[in-house]
Amino acid sequence: MRVMLTKRLRLEPVSALNADRLWQILQAADLRAYQDLPGLRLTAFVESVARRPLHLGSGQHGRYEWLVVESESGKNTGWISLRIPERETGAGEVGYTLLAEFRGRGYATEAVSALLDEAFGIARLQRVCAYCVPQNRASIAVLERLGFTRDTLLPRGATVGGEPVDVIAHVLEARDWRDRPYRTLTSTDGKKK
Numbered sequence: 001m002r003v004m005l006t007k008r009l010r011l012e013p014v015s016a017l018n019a020d021r022l023w024q025i026l027q028a029a030d031l032r033a034y035q036d037l038p039g040l041r042l043t044a045f046v047e048s049v050a051r052r053p054l055h056l057g058s059g060q061h062g063r064y065e066w067l068v069v070e071s072e073s074g075k076n077t078g079w080i081s082l083r084i085p086e087r088e089t090g091a092g093e094v095g096y097t098l099l100a101e102f103r104g105r106g107y108a109t110e111a112v113s114a115l116l117d118e119a120f121g122i123a124r125l126q127r128v129c130a131y132c133v134p135q136n137r138a139s140i141a142v143l144e145r146l147g148f149t150r151d152t153l154l155p156r157g158a159t160v161g162g163e164p165v166d167v168i169a170h171v172l173e174a175r176d177w178r179d180r181p182y183r184t185l186t187s188t189d190g191k192k193k
């Protein structure tokens with residue numbers, strides 16, 4: 001995993017060294033309205049992060065996360081994630097969350113855009129999907145801005161707060177990501193993509 005730079009954000013790979021910063025964000029009260037998040041204590045959370053793979057490349061699997069840091073202020077604004085299942089390493093699932101004070105600025109779209117470049121480029125995925133509850137308009141809007149299409153409704157496809165909930169799957173194919181307007185980012189080597 002590598003640091004990714006976008007116009008306004010620095011996306012920092014989460015490892016055991018900075019997992020405490022992600023854990024702090026996870027404590028915010030309103031993040032669990034539409035998703036289940038780990039309720040681990042700090043030590044257990046850092047240990048679980050330490051077990052994750054650090055190398056993201058073709059054929060790899062596991063859970064990868066990046067802190068979303070505002071470049072100008074250095075503030076932690078949220079995180080993005082990519083999960084690649086062992087049984088199908090050509091497909092991945094993205095996740096994203098911003099603290100309430102950093103919403104409405106386009107940060108999620110900007111960060112997930114960089115993540116998609118990494119998913120289709122470095123990890124060579126064929127397809128990326130995302131799941132969210134139908135009521136989560138803000139999340140669906142992020143996906144639509146990035147060119148995802150609605151795939152299917154999965155009845156009781158996830159749990160939120162311990163209760164089963166329906167979720168909508170959205171999908172983006174690698175071939176449809178090329179030439180998207182949001183693909184105007186720089187990576188750590190400073191080259192324009």
Ligand SMILES: CC(C)(COP(=O)(O)OP(=O)(O)OC[C@H]1O[C@@H](n2cnc3c(N)ncnc32)[C@H](O)[C@@H]1OP(=O)(O)O)[C@@H](O)C(=O)NCCC(=O)NCCS
Pocket residue numbers: 030031034035096097098099102103104105106107108109110131132133136138139141142
């Ligand atoms: C889902 C979530 C990340 C979306 O956050 P968001 O701020 O709405 O999304 P973005 O960062 O892409 O911002 C888009 C908004 O910023 C606005 N915006 C302002 N300045 C902008 C800029 N320079 N560039 C792009 N958009 C900008 C857009 O117009 C848009 O506002 P609108 O929805 O009123 O039209 C956020 O609601 C969240 O963290 N929710 C809780 C956790 C969660 O539900 N996660 C997803 C689980 S599936």
